[in-house]
Amino acid sequence: MAKQKEPTWSEDGLNFRTRKWVRPEDLNANGSLFGGSLLKWIDEEAAIYAIVQLGNHRAVTKHISEITFEASAVQGDLIEIGLKATHFGTTSLTMRAVARNMITRKRILTIDKIVFVSLGDDGKPTPHGYREITYDRDRMPTEHAVTGTIRLP
Numbered sequence: 001m002a003k004q005k006e007p008t009w010s011e012d013g014l015n016f017r018t019r020k021w022v023r024p025e026d027l028n029a030n031g032s033l034f035g036g037s038l039l040k041w042i043d044e045e046a047a048i049y050a051i052v053q054l055g056n057h058r059a060v061t062k063h064i065s066e067i068t069f070e071a072s073a074v075q076g077d078l079i080e081i082g083l084k085a086t087h088f089g090t091t092s093l094t095m096r097a098v099a100r101n102m103i104t105r106k107r108i109l110t111i112d113k114i115v116f117v118s119l120g121d122d123g124k125p126t127p128h129g130y131r132e133i134t135y136d137r138d139r140m141p142t143e144h145a146v147t148g149t150i151r152l153p
């Protein structure tokens, strides 16, 4: 099998692919980054990561472990989000997440466990059959189970 490429942006095995710009609508009443906006970005990124790793659009968030906000960000700051799969279960995928402020270079938070579950057409957990991370797009679903779109050759 051909050797897979390691992504350029990484730290402790986490791949930082996503960057976000803190906009006015992402601020709390304190004028700093609203935690809910950051968690939405992380959950979305984790969902896409789970789909790519498990080859299934029907991947849903099951569990998010304790979160402690260590630092914050202000309007105009750039945030990067890193994820890494830490465990492939039978129907689940566990990931670790880190968000950091690219301007202050401070870590904003770490989430040790985000668990996604792969579902079948019946909405129940279904085995995904994978044990290792892919750095390619070889598991990408070729058809959307719900809409029937994204049919690829």
Ligand SMILES: CC(C)(COP(=O)(O)OP(=O)(O)OC[C@H]1O[C@@H](n2cnc3c(N)ncnc32)[C@H](O)[C@@H]1OP(=O)(O)O)[C@@H](O)C(=O)NCCC(=O)NCCS
Binding pocket: 060, 061, 062, 063, 088, 089, 090, 091, 092, 093, 115, 117, 119, 123, 124, 125
């Ligand atoms: C996802 C869902 C179908 C799973 O149902 P379930 O009855 O918990 O399924 P199971 O008990 O078979 O567990 C499925 C997997 O999740 C894991 N899991 C279950 N509870 C867990 C928890 N609290 N923490 C971590 N992993 C957990 C199990 O270990 C199992 O993984 P494995 O097959 O790799 O061993 C169901 O809980 C659900 O629909 N939840 C809502 C999901 C959702 O809508 N999320 C979006 C946010 S609203």
